[in-house]
Amino acid sequence: MTDILKGIAASDGVAVAKAYLLVQPDLTFSKVDVEDVEHEISRLQGALAKATEELQVIRNKAAENLGEEEAQVFDAHLMVLSDPELIGAIEGNIKDNKVNAESGLKEVTDMFIGMFEAMEDNPYMQERAADIKDVTKRVLSHLLGVKLPNPSLINEEVVVVAHDLTPSDTAQLDRRYVKAFVTDIGGRTSHSAIMARSLEIPAVVGTKEITAKAAEGDIIAVNGIEGDVFVHPTEEQIADTKRQGQEFADLKAEWDKLKDAPSVTKDGKHFELVANIGTPKDLEGVRNNGGEGIGLYRTEFLYMDSPDFPTEEAQFEAYKAVLEGMSGKPVVVRTMDIGGDKELPYLPLPEEMNPFLGYRAIRVCLDQDAMFRTQLRALLRSSVYGSLRIMFPMIATLQEFREAKAMLEEEKAKLVKEGVKVADDIQVGIMIEIPAAAVLADQFAKEVDFFSVGTNDLIQYTMAADRMNERVSYLYQPYNPSILRLLKHVIDSAHKEGKWAGMCGEMAGDQIAVPLLVGLGLDEFSMSATSILKTRSLMKRLDSEKMAELSQKALYECTTADEVVALVKEYTK
Numbered sequence: 001m002t003d004i005l006k007g008i009a010a011s012d013g014v015a016v017a018k019a020y021l022l023v024q025p026d027l028t029f030s031k032v033d034v035e036d037v038e039h040e041i042s043r044l045q046g047a048l049a050k051a052t053e054e055l056q057v058i059r060n061k062a063a064e065n066l067g068e069e070e071a072q073v074f075d076a077h078l079m080v081l082s083d084p085e086l087i088g089a090i091e092g093n094i095k096d097n098k099v100n101a102e103s104g105l106k107e108v109t110d111m112f113i114g115m116f117e118a119m120e121d122n123p124y125m126q127e128r129a130a131d132i133k134d135v136t137k138r139v140l141s142h143l144l145g146v147k148l149p150n151p152s153l154i155n156e157e158v159v160v161v162a163h164d165l166t167p168s169d170t171a172q173l174d175r176r177y178v179k180a181f182v183t184d185i186g187g188r189t190s191h192s193a194i195m196a197r198s199l200e201i202p203a204v205v206g207t208k209e210i211t212a213k214a215a216e217g218d219i220i221a222v223n224g225i226e227g228d229v230f231v232h233p234t235e236e237q238i239a240d241t242k243r244q245g246q247e248f249a250d251l252k253a254e255w256d257k258l259k260d261a262p263s264v265t266k267d268g269k270h271f272e273l274v275a276n277i278g279t280p281k282d283l284e285g286v287r288n289n290g291g292e293g294i295g296l297y298r299t300e301f302l303y304m305d306s307p308d309f310p311t312e313e314a315q316f317e318a319y320k321a322v323l324e325g326m327s328g329k330p331v332v333v334r335t336m337d338i339g340g341d342k343e344l345p346y347l348p349l350p351e352e353m354n355p356f357l358g359y360r361a362i363r364v365c366l367d368q369d370a371m372f373r374t375q376l377r378a379l380l381r382s383s384v385y386g387s388l389r390i391m392f393p394m395i396a397t398l399q400e401f402r403e404a405k406a407m408l409e410e411e412k413a414k415l416v417k418e419g420v421k422v423a424d425d426i427q428v429g430i431m432i433e434i435p436a437a438a439v440l441a442d443q444f445a446k447e448v449d450f451f452s453v454g455t456n457d458l459i460q461y462t463m464a465a466d467r468m469n470e471r472v473s474y475l476y477q478p479y480n481p482s483i484l485r486l487l488k489h490v491i492d493s494a495h496k497e498g499k500w501a502g503m504c505g506e507m508a509g510d511q512i513a514v515p516l517l518v519g520l521g522l523d524e525f526s527m528s529a530t531s532i533l534k535t536r537s538l539m540k541r542l543d544s545e546k547m548a549e550l551s552q553k554a555l556y557e558c559t560t561a562d563e564v565v566a567l568v569k570e571y572t573k
């Protein structure tokens with residue numbers, strides 16, 4: 001029987017393939033007293049050998065697909081598996097206490113993990129604790145005879161099914177084989193959804209129950225355009241999904257013709273259409289989709305992809321590659337925005353009740369300023385290779401901006417004194433993603449060079465609706481007049497001071513929002529590279545005067561988001 005699930009359409013495209021369950025198996029066990037300790041030790045040895053063999057395959061796969069550096073984490077795991085001190089302690093525990101291998105293993109590894117985790121100021125030991133946790137899971141899975149999912153080992157076409165995908169899980173998905181993914185939780189602006197769009201993997205998130213409905217190997221049809229998922233689809237549903245996929249592909253072919261066209265409205269008004277990227281590897285997609293620059297380089301992925309804090313040199317190389325790769329077109333680099341749903345294994349942040357309201361982004365950077373200054377130096381050094389704009393995330397107050405800017409100036413002065421060349425036309429701006437900054441935009445506009453509105457966060461904070469939570473996703477309303485009024489204030493405030501205002505939240509590429517934003521006079525639209533051409537195509541059909549009238553009505557006559565959507569449809573018929 002077919003199960004039909006409705007989720008949030010997170011990344012365009014369709015796929016029909018077998019399910020691959022990326023679900024953590026049950027690793028619980030009971031502690032058992034045993035007589036035959038030798039048997040338990042040989043079970044342990046067997047599991048260690050299997051785990052080693054498996055990790056070697058994963059390591060080689062990672063090196064092949066992602067590069068040597070990314071494979072290093074598995075070397076660390078292999079080292080744990082062959083650590084005589086650790087293995088000796090586990091065997092000793094089994095012998096001395098006459099317990100089963102599962103229990104002998106877990107007790108010892110828990111002890112080491114606890115000890116290392118307690119060394120809070122020592123990121124190296126924190127990382128070792130994380131390695132031991134991972135390895136323990138793998139050995140336990142072999143002892144218990146259950147399978148751990150290994151996304152990097154996928155070598156046939158599948159639809160990945162998961163409760164949730166972290167950005168690092170998503171980064172491991174190989175586009176050749178992973179035809180789509182479907183999750184229980186998440187929203188359109190969760191980072192795994194954003195990454196799916198840049199990897200061009202169709203995705204439906206927030207289905208609530210895909211992991212309960214789909215079993216390994218079940219055929220699944222995914223429609224990432226509409227947000228529909230069919231488990232055991234009928235022939236008709238498969239045909240229908242594929243037909244919609246074909247229609248989308250045809251549209252895409254039309255959009256592709258606009259690759260080298262300017263981004264102008266019907267009446268000739270130009271708007272800048274630029275891209276959001278997470279790594280220098282994304283530049284190819286930006287060029288293929290006719291991006292006029294980079295409006296948001298999320299540098300935290302550089303930190304997330306690295307086994308330790310990236311050095312100044314490694315960062316410099318990445319920033320230089322992006323600036324050179326864009327051949328003088330503007331590049332907005334956002335300083336590290338860690339926290340929320342983005343974690344660093346080597347920077348343990350305290351568990352928080354509300355991580356999106358907690359210790360993240362500029363708050364971490366101003367607090368741990370050595371790390372921040374390293375990034376600023378790398379950025380300043382790269383500035384001579386293109387047109388660099390530096391942007392600070394999650395700014396709530398002017399003090400924060402002034403403090404961050406002062407650090408930037410200090411690092412610049414030091415570099416100049418050392419004889420290092422630094423460009424003297426670097427614009428310095430902020431993300432507007434906290435309502436306090438949006439409300440005070442008129443004052444911020446006097447001190448910053450530009451604004452870029454981060455609607456992913458601005459909407460969640462304004463509506464008090466978690467962007468990751470599908471239960472409140474109905475409140476995640478980009479078109480709510482309250483949001484539109486905030487945007488108007490931000491854009492007008494920038495213009496009053498002769499500054500520009502952009503947007504790098506997902507709303508900038510939203511086809512209902514674009515007519516409103518054109519009407520509000522937003523200068524720069526930054527989005528997933530894959531949304532650029534369809535937005536350019538839409539813009540060509542809009543008249544800027546008429547859109548100004550539309551936005552005026554939407555802001556002051558509409559009372560709900562639904563009314564705004566209806567009005568946009570009427571104005572763009």
Ligand SMILES: C=C(OP(=O)(O)O)C(=O)O
Binds near residue numbers: 433457458504
């Ligand atoms: C672009 C934004 O930042 P991020 O999605 O990385 O939080 C935003 O909040 O809109």
Ligand SMILES: [Mg+2]
Binds near residue numbers: 433454456457
């Ligand atoms: Mg944000």
